[in-house]
Structure formats: C-alpha cells, structure tokens
Amino acid sequence: MGDLIGDGASWLAGVQKSHVSRLVDYVTPGGTIEDVAATIGAIGQPVEQAGAMNLLAQTREFIIDAADLTIDDAVIVPQRGHQIKDTDDEGTVHIYQVCAPGDSGDVWRWGDGSFIRRIIHTTRIGTE
Amino acid sequence: MAELKPDIMRLADAVVAELNSVTTWPLPFIAKRKLLVEQTIEELETVHVFVVPEGMEAERLDRKQFTRDHRISIGVMRRLKATPTDTEIGQIVELVEQIVDRLTNTTHRLTIDAETGLAATVTGFEWDPVYWPPHLRQFNQVSCVPILAWQFYR
Numbered sequence A: 001m002g003d004l005i006g007d008g009a010s011w012l013a014g015v016q017k018s019h020v021s022r023l024v025d026y027v028t029p030g031g032t033i034e035d036v037a038a039t040i041g042a043i044g045q046p047v048e049q050a051g052a053m054n055l056l057a058q059t060r061e062f063i064i065d066a067a068d069l070t071i072d073d074a075v076i077v078p079q080r081g082h083q084i085k086d087t088d089d090e091g092t093v094h095i096y097q098v099c100a101p102g103d104s105g106d107v108w109r110w111g112d113g114s115f116i117r118r119i120i121h122t123t124r125i126g127t128e
Numbered sequence B: 001m002a003e004l005k006p007d008i009m010r011l012a013d014a015v016v017a018e019l020n021s022v023t024t025w026p027l028p029f030i031a032k033r034k035l036l037v038e039q040t041i042e043e044l045e046t047v048h049v050f051v052v053p054e055g056m057e058a059e060r061l062d063r064k065q066f067t068r069d070h071r072i073s074i075g076v077m078r079r080l081k082a083t084p085t086d087t088e089i090g091q092i093v094e095l096v097e098q099i100v101d102r103l104t105n106t107t108h109r110l111t112i113d114a115e116t117g118l119a120a121t122v123t124g125f126e127w128d129p130v131y132w133p134p135h136l137r138q139f140n141q142v143s144c145v146p147i148l149a150w151q152f153y154r
Helices: A004-019 B008-019 B084-106 B133-139
Strands: A022-026 A030-042 A046-049 A053-056 A058-063 A081-086 A094-100 A108-110 A117-127 B031-033 B037-040 B049-062 B066-079 B108-114 B119-128 B143-144 B147-153
Touching: A004 A058, A030 B008, A030 B108, A046 B133, A046 B147, A053 B066, A053 B133, A053 B143, A081 A117, A081 B066, A117 B008, B008 B031, B008 B049, B008 B066, B037 B049, B066 B084, B084 B143, B108 B147, B133 B143
Parallel strands: A053 B037, B031 B049
Antiparallel strands: A022 A030, A022 A081, A030 A058, A046 A053, A058 A117, A081 A094, A094 A117, A108 A117, B049 B066, B066 B143, B066 B147, B108 B119, B119 B147
C-alpha cells in the first residue's frame, strides 16, 4: 500500500494551488521570486499593548509550496524581514513583512504532514 | 462657556510643547497629546511620540495637605526594517533617554500657566521594560514607554 495520506495531502495541495491561489512576489535580500502561487490563510487584527499605547496590526498567512521558493536552485526558507508583495484587483501593491506572531518566534510552519507547503506569517506594512 | 481642561491634560499639553520646542533631538519627531493611542504599525516608519495622561496618585502629608502625583506616559515608537540591529534600537533608546533627561532635569520647571504661575516638576519616573520585546519580536517595532510623575507648584 502506498502513502495514502501523503498522496492525499499532495493532491489537496495541488488543488489548492491551482484553484484557490493568487500570484504574489516573494522578496528577499538576495532577490525576488516573481509570480509565486500563494493561498491566503488566516487573517487577523491583533492589538498589542505597550502600557497605554495600543499597536494595531493586520496579519495574514500566505500558504506557499516550499518547492516554489527557490533562487538559483537554492531553497529559500522564510525569515524575518522578507516581504510578500500582493497586488489587489485595483492594481494596488500591498506589502507584507514576514514576522513572528505570538510567543513562538517562528515565522513559518509546515502546512501539512508531508512538508509540501509552508504557512508563512506576515504583517502588513504598507503599499507601494 | 469656557473650555474646561483638567490639570493633567494641561500638563500633557505643556509636555508636548516642551518636547516640540527642542530642535536638536537625535531623531526628528513631532510629539502629540493623545487620550487614546491606537496606532497602526504601517504608520510607524518614522519616530512617533505620544504624550498620554496616565493617572493620578495622592498621599496625605498631614491633616491638611495631600501631595498629588500626575502620571504622564510618553510613548516613543518606530518600526524598523527587517531584523533590527543593536545600533538602530540604540538610537531610539538614546532618544528616549534624552527626552527623560530633559524632563527630569532638576533645575527645570515646566510652566503650565504663565499667568497664574502654575508649574510642574518631575518627582520620579518608571521606564520598564526599556522596550517591549513582543513588539520587537513580532513586528520589528521598537516601543518605549517611560512614565513620569509630576507635582504642581505655584
């Protein structure tokens, strides 16, 4: 018997990528990967406090195939400071910076047990 | 009807005026008095300084007198690029130190109302933590919030 769960996860990832994704640009200090298929995951608006100051953020997860994040055949592992540029229907480019939400310190996690997709945590930092 | 302005708000306004009168800060900013700070991180590419009336504390000195401390928070916030370096964080902490130094200068009394001679001076301050680690870890955001206690004099 083959790896049913692995095959299923791979199939599901393919369906998600082809039917529920949009093209974004992934920006690193070493270069930009253009037109990467990304599925939008959880969206949040956490409020972080610092004494009397409230800091408002817009967070968004991008789910991207690990195999799609490569520059010159080198695998790119998401890191703080990387950016994802997402163009909306009106042509506005929204910039999301890779960040670590909560207390974990992790900027990404695997989206499945077969290590196909990465769920990348970001926060919106503005538009172009 | 004359505008009512509580002492603590007049104090906050005087702190704002004092901070904005200085042109030699190591990083430029325009201080603002706010009652409720709700700041999106998108807007924090430059240094933002918020002066917020925080609260009051009173202590009875004797049967006839109270001392009353007015606490004012000063929020200094800036989002940095990528992973912030010690130098970048240090620049903001240095700015906050200079702000606190100026306001706590013992020879300096802050004029609240020149007509009535009302003035205030700092009796103490609290600045802990130096910056908020969750903001730095999550958003590359340096947030420093010293709280200064003031007493009024005439």
